[in-house]
Amino acid sequence: MLAKIKEVLKEDKKCERKELPKDIKMRVEDFDLWYDKNQALKSVNLDILKNEITAIIGPSGCGKSTLLRSLNRMNDTIPSARTEGEIWLEGYNIYDGNTDCVDIRRKIGMVFQKPNPFPFSIENNVFYGCEVNDMDVDKEETVERCLKDAALWEEVQDRLDENALSLSGGQQQRLCIARALATEPDVLLMDEPASALDPIATAKIEDLIDDLKKNYTVVIVTHSMQQAARVSDYTAYMYLGELIEFDETEQIFENPEKESTEKYITGRFG
């Protein structure tokens, strides 16, 4: 009897699985999202390729941030949000009832639009994710590696114990990137990471994103056409909650299939 119960429990614990093609890191499948009665995502289908940079573009309010936040289940923190459909991370459905959000978010890091460092020291900011996840890693080493990866090490190596809020906006944003790298995620989601930064800091972050590609899969939301064209390999264009077009970035910018896409990227929108 007991064995049977155990078996049932075990069965239940198993996440929904399916095989995805090797080069696909995440797959969004017929995904809908509502805020109360307002539908913000309408049957979105999208493949995110491994070790490539995918840009999401589209006019304000079209659901870019909502889609991005769906990818690591951050929309769970919004009580009015309700979803339908699936999002697969490698073989697993992250919207399966048994999926552990905490686990998902460790594998899928996120950088927010506004730099949001904790009011702690620089090193404690970087190490926070490792600490809450009980990761068995060396603090000094991790902090140094992540800050180097985020191109911030040179500027802060002598002041690791200083409060992170004493950094400039651009430095804070790079710190947030370093912080997201520390848990060794597979995927990095970035919501307009450079929107609050000057051109120099923006250039640094764009270089950085390009470097990250080697080890991570990156999804970036941006309002800047140029930025999307510069950094991304694939581009998704969204409009009013729908994914209108998705293709290689070159294709989208040089020869878009849909009229709406063309209007948007040539700035003749509205």
Add this chain to the structure above:
Amino acid sequence: MIPRRLKERLIKSMFFGIAAFSILIIFFIFVFLFYEAYPAIREFGSELFTSTSWNVRREEFGLLPAIYGSVFVTIGALLVSVPLGIGAAVYLSEIAPNKVRMVLKPVIELLAGIPSIVYGFVGAVILGRYLSNTFNLRGIHSFLAAMIILGIMALPIIVSMADDAMKSVPRDLKDASLALGATRWQTIRRVTIPSAISGISSGVIMGMGRAIGETMAVMLIVGGVMKLPVPFYNAFDTGNTLTALIAVQMGEAHGIIINVLFTAGVMLFVVVAATSIISDILQKRTKDRFEGKT
């Protein structure tokens, strides 16, 4: 029509005047208190603060039992109200669904509106009697009952200020923590509470001020006897506090005892002022930390 520049200056000086006036009032209160207290200090010296014997007819005025009682009762009240208050605030601001919050918060704030004499009455008759029966005490009065009631009285201000402080921690920070794979509880403990610590601690200090200054309720519960509890940590014993002493004795006081009571008043004033200064320093320290000046 007054020119705009002049108008600005007039408004500015008006507000300066109001601020200066309130500082002046506080200053005068202090001078007045001290002026009235001085004859007693001159007459009895340090004995006033170190002697435990109080006998009006024999003109023995040792305030130590009341001083100790005030401190004792306040510490006890904080032991009750700080964990409860912060716990309730965490629940209200971080865990409770909106509907529950909308009912609970006004209810807790309503606790602050109950007249203190009612607390005193409840404390003496219900709580006092219950404690007395449970622990076989001699009467219904005890430090313990006073501590519990004062703790409850300090709750609303602590809950309300701690809740406000935690609610005002930016969503961004909580999201950042969750996005790094922290659980909700880890986020509360490691991000929300540390970020709100200035607001929480000033709430605690305000609660402490309330406990020290509370008079009516304490007067009815603590016993009003001028002696130290035996042993000194015995919360089942009875005693007195500075506030209760003043309230009880002032009515029929004449002569030097009035000056003695004013000395007690000066002490209360100084302590309450000190708590508020400490709260300011604490707030400034955390503020510096937030702005990265450590």
